[in-house]
Amino acid sequence: xxxxxxxxxxxxVQEGRISILNCDYTNSMFDYFLWYKKYPAEGPTFLISIxxxxxKNEDGRFTVFLNKSAKHLSLHIVxxxxxxxAVYFCAASEGSQGNLIxxxxxxxSVKP
Amino acid sequence: xxxxxxxxKYLFRKxxxxxxxxxxxxxxxxxxxxxxxxxxxxxxxxxYSQIVNDFQKGDIAExxxxxxxxxxxxxxxxxxxxxxPTAFYLCASRDLLGFNxxxxxxxGTRLTVT
Numbered sequence: 001x002x003x004x005x006x007x008x009x010x011x012x013v014q015e016g017r018i019s020i021l022n023c024d025y026t027n028s029m030f031d032y033f034l035w036y037k038k039y040p041a042e043g044p045t046f047l048i049s050i051x052x053x054x055x056k057n058e059d060g061r062f063t064v065f066l067n068k069s070a071k072h073l074s075l076h077i078v079x080x081x082x083x084x085x086a087v088y089f090c091a092a093s094e095g096s097q098g099n100l101i102x103x104x105x106x107x108x109s110v111k112p
Numbered sequence: 113x114x115x116x117x118x119x120x121k122y123l124f125r126k127x128x129x130x131x132x133x134x135x136x137x138x139x140x141x142x143x144x145x146x147x148x149x150x151x152x153x154x155x156x157x158x159x160y161s162q163i164v165n166d167f168q169k170g171d172i173a174e175x176x177x178x179x180x181x182x183x184x185x186x187x188x189x190x191x192x193x194x195x196x197p198t199a200f201y202l203c204a205s206r207d208l209l210g211f212n213x214x215x216x217x218x219x220g221t222r223l224t225v226t
Contacts, residue, residue, distance in 0.1 A: 009152070034214055043116075043202055043217030044155070051212060089154060096212040099145075099170070102154035 003027045004092050006103035013110050019077040021106050023090030026071065030092040034100065035064060035075045038087045047088075048075070051096070080110045115139065116218035118203050123223045125197075133188045133221045135203035144186035145204040145215065148172065155202060161186055162208060190223060197225045 005024045013019045021035075031052035036044035050057040050064045050073070057064050063076045077084055090103040116137045125131045137144065143162045147155040157170030161180040175194025180186050186205075190197045200222050204215040 004154070006154075032212065036217075041121075041200075041220065041222070043118075043204075043219045046214040046216070049212060049214060091155075097143075097206075097208050099157055099160065100215060102147075102156075104152060104154040 001026070002103075003030075004090055004101050004103040006088075006090055006106045008106050009104070010107040010109070013080045013108065015082055015110055015112050016079045019075075019080045019084065019108055019110065021075040021077075021088050021090075021108065023073050023075075023103055024071060025073075025092050027092070027094070027101075028071070029094045030101075032093045032096045032098070033064070033066060033073050034091045035062075036089045036091060036102075037084075038089060038105070044089055077108075080108075082110050082112050084108060085110050116203055116205055116216060118201075118218035118221050121219065121221060123221055125223070125225050127225055128192045129225075130189055130191050131197075131223065131225075133190065133201055133203075133223070135186045135188065135218060136184055137186075137203075137205045137216075137218075138184060139205055139207070139216060140183070141205035141216070142183070142208045143206045144180065145206070146170075146176070146178065146186070146188045147202045147204065149200040149202060149220075158188065158201075190225075197223060199223060 034049040038044040087105040091100040145160040146158040161167035207213040
């Protein structure tokens with residue numbers, strides 16, 4: 001049973017617009033959430049994280065929102081750039097040192 | 113440059129042969145992990161180690177073995193008992209002492225077994 005779900009396998013966005021990637025989780029014990037970006041044939045790179053004591057975390061063009069009551073988080077990229085085209089993985093854990101559980105990923109395509 | 117090195121990038125083996133994937137890190141991280149990625153799938157945890165000479169099974173450990181004789185190294189052996197060994201294998205490490213420290217990944221090894 002999937003504890004971390006990314007229900008959209010792909011997303012296409014025009015350059016300069018906002019990209020919104022969504023993630024849902026089922027385990028109410030998860031309290032640390034991360035987003036990773038992955039290019040083909042490379043390892044994932046860490047983008048941004050949020051702990052359950054916050055509902056928003058921002059880093060440049062990237063913002064993560066957490067809705068604990070809905071068990072939902074989202075990653076906003078504004079403005080989107082062609083270089084953002086990649087697969088984005090959502091991950092969650094119990095505690096900041098718990099093992100990460102990953103979603104299946106969403107492939108983002110940003111068109112010029 | 114600190115990082116995680118996985119070698120080789122591509123590996124081909126015949127069915128029935130064991131194969132060992134290398135992972136070395138110079139980040140001085142205590143914890144190391146092996147994940148597997150299949151098309152359309154997320155990353156699934158195979159094994160992890162939080163301290164030298166100790167390791168734990170992840171969600172899909174069957175058919176795999178690991179060792180952690182040195183802090184810097186965490187090799188993964190894919191044995192002939194692994195039913196579907198063809199996959200992209202990712203090694204990662206983490207600083208357990210840091211607050212909210214993320215996983216750092218290597219660039220992966222693509223294993224093809226025919």
